[in-house]
Amino acid sequence: MLMALAASGCASITEGTSQDIVVNTSPTAASCVFEREGEYLGTLPSTPGSLTVQKTKYNIVIRCDKPGYQQAVAISHSGTSAAIAANIALDVILTLGVSSIVDSAVGADNKYDSPIVLTLVPVPGSPEAAAAPVATIGATTDLKSLLSDKTLYTAKGEGRVVVDYYGADGKLARKDGECVRTGSWTVEEGKLCHTLATKEPTCYTVFGTLTQPAFRDVKAAADADAVNTRFMASGNTEKLTAGAASCP
Numbered sequence: 001m002l003m004a005l006a007a008s009g010c011a012s013i014t015e016g017t018s019q020d021i022v023v024n025t026s027p028t029a030a031s032c033v034f035e036r037e038g039e040y041l042g043t044l045p046s047t048p049g050s051l052t053v054q055k056t057k058y059n060i061v062i063r064c065d066k067p068g069y070q071q072a073v074a075i076s077h078s079g080t081s082a083a084i085a086a087n088i089a090l091d092v093i094l095t096l097g098v099s100s101i102v103d104s105a106v107g108a109d110n111k112y113d114s115p116i117v118l119t120l121v122p123v124p125g126s127p128e129a130a131a132a133p134v135a136t137i138g139a140t141t142d143l144k145s146l147l148s149d150k151t152l153y154t155a156k157g158e159g160r161v162v163v164d165y166y167g168a169d170g171k172l173a174r175k176d177g178e179c180v181r182t183g184s185w186t187v188e189e190g191k192l193c194h195t196l197a198t199k200e201p202t203c204y205t206v207f208g209t210l211t212q213p214a215f216r217d218v219k220a221a222a223d224a225d226a227v228n229t230r231f232m233a234s235g236n237t238e239k240l241t242a243g244a245a246s247c248p
Contacts, residue, residue, distance in 0.1 A: 016055075017054060017055055018052055018053065018054050018055060019052070019053060019055050019111065019112055019114070020050040020051070020052050020114070021034070021050060021051055021052075021053060021060065021062075021076055021112050021113075021114045021115075021116065022048070022049070022050040022114050022115035022116065023044055023047050023048065023049065023050065023051075023062060023064065023074075023115065023116045023117075023118070024047060024048045024115055024116070024117045024118070025047040025048070025064055025066070025072070025117075025118045025119070025120055026117075026118075026119050026120065027066065027069075027120060028046075028047050028048060029046050029047065029066060030046070030047045030064040030065060030066040030069070030072075030118075030120060031043060031044065031045055031046065031047075031064065031065055031066070032044040032047060032051075032062050032063065032064040032065075033062070033063045033064075033065075034051055034053060034060055034061075034062055035060070035061045035062075035063070036053075036056070036058050036059070036060045036061070037058050041053055041060065047064065050114075053112070055078070055110040055111070055112065056078065056110060057078050057110055058078060059075050059076065059077050059078055060075070060076040060078070060112060061073065061074075061075055062074045062075070062076060062116055062118075064118055064120065066120055068122060068123055068126045068127060068128035068129075069120040069121060069122055069123060069126075069128060070120065070121045070122070070123055070231075072118040072119070072120050072121070072231055073231070074116045074118055074233060074237065075113075075237060075238065076112045076113045076114065076116055077112065077113050077237075077239055078110045078111070078112055079110065079111060079112075079113075080109055080110060080111065113237075117233075117234060118231075118233070119211055119231070119232070121211055121212055121231065136207075136208070136209055136210070137206055137207050137208055137209065137210060137213055139190060141206075141210075143187045143190070143192055143206055144187045146210060146213070147166040147185070147192070147213075148166060148167075148168045149166065149167065149168045149234065149235060149236075150165075150166050150232055150233065150234060150235075151163060151164070151165045151166075151232070151233045151234075151235065151236060151237040151238060151240075152164045152166070152213075152229050152231075152232050153229065153230045153231055153232075153233075154215070154227050154228065154229050154230065155227070155228050155229075155230055156227065160176075160177075161230065162174060162175070162176045163175040163176075163238050163240065165236045165237075165238065165240045166185055167236075170184050170185060170186065171183075171184055171185075172184055172185040172194060172195075172196065173236075173240035173241065174196060174240075175238060175240055179247040180240055180241065180247070181196045181197050181247055182196070182197075182240075182241075183195045183196035183197060183199075188203065191203045191204060191205060191206070191218060192204045192206050192215065197247075202217060203217075203218045204216060204217055204218060204227075205218055207226075208226075208228070208229070211231075211232060212228070212229045212230075212231070212232070213229050213232070214226040214227065214228045214229065215227040
């Protein structure tokens with residue numbers, strides 16, 4: 001009886017070693033290149049569409065281009081699906097984990113994020129930028145709705161990119177290099193305020209466009225350099241959690 005259960009448990013773990021990753025862009029008709037650990041996996045010639053990839057434990061970087069628009073980048077994270085995780089637990093009990101070890105080796109117990117949704121931003125000064133309606137941030141903009149459950153990639157100078165995830169529950173996670181800090185975010189009197197770790201809250205004036213907001217510390221001079229968003233994505237695209245690395 002135990003052997004029969006073990007056999008059925010083993011058979012239920014595998015979901016296949018390949019997966020289709022769907023990519024949608026706005027506007028459509030972008031070309032997207034897939035890479036993993038520096039290795040070229042293939043090109044999706046035009047969005048919307050999908051590319052079939054072999055599953056592994058490593059994330060996939062997707063770079064989408066369209067003439068007249070800035071390149072947009074997304075990461076499809078590799079993880080274990082809930083169904084697979086439950087079956088692995090059963091497999092460990094019934095077969096001492098033999099089949100789950102085999103599945104891990106071939107990538108069958110991994111699953112990539114899909115679909116991937118990207119918004120392409122026109123290159124400043126291009127005909128596409130001139131033709132595109134620009135929705136700007138103003139006094140009536142609902143910043144909480146704009147930023148809730150969004151990941152922002154912001155440029156901090158010298159090629160440094162900081163990643164912020166604004167949780168719908170008011171929690172904030174920031175990745176700066178290999179350091180990840182967590183805290184909270186609020187909107188107070190039209191200003192965005194961050195509280196990270198034990199630091200005092202820092203509030204910002206938010207301006208720019210709805211797809212590429214810019215931030216300036218309220219204590220800074222009006223002509224001080226702003227923090228500019230390179231691109232904004234829906235959801236916690238970097239899977240940011242506290243304690244990912246030690247912070248100075």
